[in-house]
């Protein structure tokens with residue numbers, strides 16, 4: 142579905158992959174779940190593009206529900222895949238997922254997430270055999286020219302990607318607008334976060350960025366501005382901490 146001018150999304154909003162087009166072709170930001178591969182040609186066609194226009198897959202971090210069809214795109218279509226250097230081993234399946242537990246869980250939303258993952262091939266996700274890396278502050282030479290902002294915490298190499306020309310900030314799982322484990326909606330720290338305190342502190346790195354479209358790995362777009370999103374994440378974290386006391 143179309144999100145904004147030149148930005149489309151694969152998936153129903155629970156697990157997101159984004160397609161960004163410009164004159165040079167298409168960049169895929171996160172590759173969702175493996176089954177999304179079959180929806181890719183149709184979504185590209187809706188943008189007036191096709192598979193041959195895909196220039197890059199850029200991952201916000203190395204979790205499997207973002208790697209999705211990335212290895213297939215690399216192997217079958219020669220599409221280069223990149224991730225922040227601190228998440229490269231995770232994306233290649235060479236280190237264990239650093240996530241500490243799931244946090245709170247509600248059965249029905251969790252089942253919805255697991256059912257989606259099952260339908261979309263999420264039980265077996267090919268880790269990347271090869272992955273290029275980028276560092277903090279880099280501007281990537283791919284369609285959309287995303288600038289990298291390292292926001293560690295969810296994983297060590299979690300990165301937000303800012304596209305000023307598209308007025309968009311792809312936040313990966315640094316900010317979720319739905320928790321797949323509880324169904325709770327609104328800006329929050331994502332489940333499966335390695336270090337929530339570090340993740341909260343990292344949000345300061347996004348506070349100076351204004352983007353109309355804040356696009357998370359899980360949940361619907363946030364259009365209320367970066368400052369309000371960060372404030373909502375902090376409020377949700379504080380409420381969760383009060384709930385634990």
Ligand SMILES: [Zn+2]
Nearest residue numbers: 204295314333
């Ligand atoms: Zn994640």
Ligand SMILES: [Zn+2]
Nearest residue numbers: 204206314358
């Ligand atoms: Zn995720």
